[in-house]
Amino acid sequence: MEGPLPRLAAAPVEALSFVGATSAAHALRATALGTGAMVARARAAGFERVLVDTSGLIAPGLGRALKEAKIRAVDPDLLVCLQHARECEHILERYAHVARPEILRLPAFAAGRRRSAEERRRHRTTAFAAYFRDARAVELDAALLAGDAPPGGLDGRIVGLLDAAGQTLGIGHVTRADAARAMVTVETPVAPGAVARVVVGQETYPR
Numbered sequence: 001m002e003g004p005l006p007r008l009a010a011a012p013v014e015a016l017s018f019v020g021a022t023s024a025a026h027a028l029r030a031t032a033l034g035t036g037a038m039v040a041r042a043r044a045a046g047f048e049r050v051l052v053d054t055s056g057l058i059a060p061g062l063g064r065a066l067k068e069a070k071i072r073a074v075d076p077d078l079l080v081c082l083q084h085a086r087e088c089e090h091i092l093e094r095y096a097h098v099a100r101p102e103i104l105r106l107p108a109f110a111a112g113r114r115r116s117a118e119e120r121r122r123h124r125t126t127a128f129a130a131y132f133r134d135a136r137a138v139e140l141d142a143a144l145l146a147g148d149a150p151p152g153g154l155d156g157r158i159v160g161l162l163d164a165a166g167q168t169l170g171i172g173h174v175t176r177a178d179a180a181r182a183m184v185t186v187e188t189p190v191a192p193g194a195v196a197r198v199v200v201g202q203e204t205y206p207r
Helices: 028-044 062-074 089-095 117-131
Strands: 078-083 102-107 136-141 157-162 168-178 183-188 197-204
Touching: 028 062, 062 089, 078 089, 089 102, 157 183
Parallel strands: 078 102
Antiparallel strands: 136 183, 157 168, 157 197, 168 183
């Protein structure tokens, strides 16, 4: 960041890591590994401070597993915990008697509220629409697809477009799969020339 931000979403995007789902609950391992990869990339680029804003999934079981996986992947020196009462203590207790990471507890913003499922759905739809505003249809060789085609086919599937180094260039959504020509048509703002691998996600593009 080069100055104050009115909200986190206003920060310029420097890099991406495609995990295949919009919910961390559906891609726990990929989310943790992707977070670690982004932090490693930021450190390699020489950023003085790296702040990881985690999701609000903190429930015992899946939430704890996700947070612990992220902490292992990132290896932070400080955990900043925002909580209303003690709802995060079941996660923090594991790190209470270790030198790293340190723990800083702060009160959560009292006026904050949890988005409803419908609000989150609308937010995703709006974000996708903004991202794909300048997208165009590009044809890609089906040989670039990583893994087997998912059940139900490729139509509408959101895909991650990676370069030869495995870095995420951006995302797209499949509009046509031509088995006879072994080609896949993808709507994306990404220039196709650098695409070396296409990773099929778990979700379809919202219509």
